Amino acid sequence: MTDGAAGPAAPATRGRVVMLVDNGVEGDSRVQKTAASAAEAGWDVVLLGRSATGKVQTWQLGGAEVRLLPMTTSLARPPHEFRRHWVRGPLAYPPTGIAARREQEVRARRADLEARLGALSQARGEGRSSAGLTLSRQLLRGELLATKVSRRWVSLRRRQLSRAQEARKGLATPVDQLYTRFWQTVAGDRAWRRLDPALWDFELAYGPVVDKLRPDLIHANDFRMLGVGARAKLRAAAKGRRVALVWDAHEFLPGIRRWNDSPRWLPANTAHEREYAPYADAVLTVSDGLADLLRERHRLPEQPTVVLNTPSSADAAGAGDGVPDIRELCGIGPDVPLLVYSGAAAEQRGLGIMVEALTELPDAHVALVVPRPAAPYVKGLVVRAGELGVAGRVHVLSYVPHHQVVPFLSGASVGVIPIHHWPNHEIALITKFFEYSHARLPLVVSDVRTMAETVRSTGQGEVFRAEDVGDFVRVVRGVLADPGRYREVYERPGLLESWTWEAQARVLDGVYSRLLPDHPPAPTHGPAVGSAPDPSRQVGV
Template sequence: MLVDNGVNGDSRVQKQARSAADAGWEVVLLGRSPSTASQSWQLGGAQVRLLPMPEPLFRKRHQYRRAWLRWPLGYPPNGIAEYRAQQVAAWRADLRFRGAQLALAARAGRRDRTAELWHRARLVLADLADRWVWVRTKMHNRGLYARRYRNPWDRAYTLFWQLTLGDGAWRRLEPGLWDYELAYGPVVDELAPDLIHANDFRMLGVGARAKIRAQAAGRPVTLVWDAHEFLPGIRPWQPNIRWLPAMRAHEREYAPHADAVVTVSDALGDLLRAEHQLTEQPAVVLNAPAAEHAPSGADGSVPDLRQRCGIGLDVPLVVYSGSAAEPRGLRTMVDALPELPGVHTALVVNPDLPYVRKIVAHAQRIGVADRLHVLPYVAHWQVVPFLSGADVGAIPIHHWPNHEIALITKFFEYAHARLPLVVSDVKTMAETVRSTGQGEVFRAKDVADYVRAVRAVLADRERYRAAYDRPGLLEGWTWAAQAEILTGVYRRLLAGAGEGTEISGGASTVPGSPAELPVPAAQR
């Protein structure tokens, strides 16, 4: 299994790896190390290996050159800017220490006026040096990062390589994709897998190239592509005209090499089939909660949400759990608090993100910081019981193509926590909530309508919770059911490859899979 992140925090790949191992495969999950050192641990029966990934190709060529004409005072891009800033900071720290020494000497009657004058002069010099370094560093940063790739030159550059190389244009537009290949590719070859499960578009290329190399060496390999999002509907992390065309070209080049496609919703499956002319409909594997992955005994304890917020059972509590970014709509939740007296809001997010700090500062400005609680993530198997301490689960995401086409992870987590929902009017979630009666829908970005929806749910919580008593509703939204679909895909793909080899039994069957085909115990 391949994923382009550090595994921790990605519940989908963690559940996939554990479930595949439980079904009898030898599973190695390769992710990206956050440092220059490799890391490894066990995830149930699966082995996780995080690989260090240098990314020199991620930087554009101009970021290795000094912008003499536009920013003549900027430092060269060789690390000297950071060195000079730290050097001046150390000098100022030494001057603060020297000033304290002079103050102590004066207090003891040993005042040295010459030394004090020289100290003041050095303070002025340090201020000038600090300002000079700041100016040069500012120009250095502008030279490196200010370019937005939206000018006529970049448009012409993008068009030229698209016309020249077709789907191979990503090699020129976003060569940083090769950094993934150089980090992961040799390890995949060494492992010699029978099946490669590539999560999302960056890993698709790594998996496809590994498959082709293996086939050239006479070793059959099958490739599963797990598409988490619809690439044309992704908002690039910066306004870079090259990024999306490059990523789409990369995906188009390697999608035909996938033996099966797995995705997160029927709507996304339809889009992928049309985008890549797939011969069969992708299998849908929902990112549902996996209660069965909770450890037993003391290790299975779950923190208390309300205790972490410092509030009692009688305090109305709205919770949001997941990624924190502007399109997720967290600002709407905070802006609503002045109109919801007595109601508290908990954000279970990464508290170190600049966006989260910005949200907290905004809450302080409008006087509701005492009712906003920012909490760190918990383990994926703890999420459902942890969230069950709230009264309402909120999903205030904005309209964006990928937001419209799937039931996202937190939707299922809230449902299994039996929380009434307040969701924005993005297509799939709004339709589901209206049909099940498990919550209220409000207009995205509309604070007043969000307030209305929260008030409606808090006024009759049990009516909305009763929706979860519908027979089969929650049972279909479990990871156990989704794991059967996923391992069924594996068995179907490996049925031909497993012929003529000794295999051991013990695998459960899946509707639509080969009749009671056992899983080879030694298959990876």
């Protein structure tokens, strides 16, 4: 399929589900598993994501269609970037790129004049002295002086432009703060239209396609897609069609680290979320703690349903051949202590503590399985390892396909989750927690609330004080001294079975069925609901 038009609805389905996500789908394991398991349960699923190529891309994810849509970001740049800065830079050039051209023009003019002066000097040296040459030389020197004045004038105007742009780069000037407060006061939750109009870019890319697909249910992942889904629901209602809206909240928006430098981003997006949360017919989320926060914040009529991002049974069993050996990639033998971290790499993830600890753990190695091994943060960890003299024991590895994650990680000695204290870190059992668990690894986790409570309750690992290298070393030594004690926990009946995607998919299908009671029930034959997505697509660990 090469355009945004809807194809014919698949026959004999329980209804059409359109899922929305603001990324390219690949790397988002929760979204992939949700789409594939819903299709397997008999729903006609179209998953809409964002294309990074500027063209529509499509593929199959099990029985679900993935369609990535091109999206322009014209509204992402604030209006002041297109205007002259009359107050802060009355002499500044307009921000059109003309400043760079003027600077180059002056430099080119000076180069030309210097070359012409050189030609006159050469002519005089060849004995062609005359009053004409002297006059020409004086005229050229006058032009050089004028060029010098022009260069200073151009530099002044460019400096004023740069200073004005830098002053407003963070939108934190008194005028910018007044602007933000004004629209929050006047417009309330509708203020996002002024504070972050880039949210409309998603609407303009996704909205028309959703309307053409005529869904029975919209599954909107996270806060930016909530508005897209809610507006599609309202448009359908205006035409006499009922569409159910499921909001899948992956994070607690007020507690996340903002995604850009603008202080308007968080108030705008929280306002956007508050405006459209009431239109959700059901809310899904990733943990009981986040469910409590969402119900309180948005005064939801019922508790959000928790759907954990757990591996499928097939993934946990290591379906498929060719699983790489993590120890072989690290160049170490089976008896060498290997601490593994898998997932996104960022300062708040706390990976630096694993590198620092190696000076106190002389026999241990660290494997960092990350999506971008060449990212600046990861390179900085490698540099730090070199400074500490432990570079040979730090191994940076790339992601593996989702169906290989669990068996790949199982070759390590300990699974580490060293995340710092951030609101969203406190309330969730993150994906790698379940992957480590199915890999039957002893866990070493920081004392973020929900994860620490779970580990202490199950006995599958130990907890250290976040960002405390000494305490981390103490805990790792204790776990490595008796790993079997922690691995035995996974033999407890029902523990890992409850942490499979099959169990979560049944919960998800129950929500869909409740919202669409007039649609056919789930099929009673065929594969179990919630099996693995297409293993040809790579997802994050």
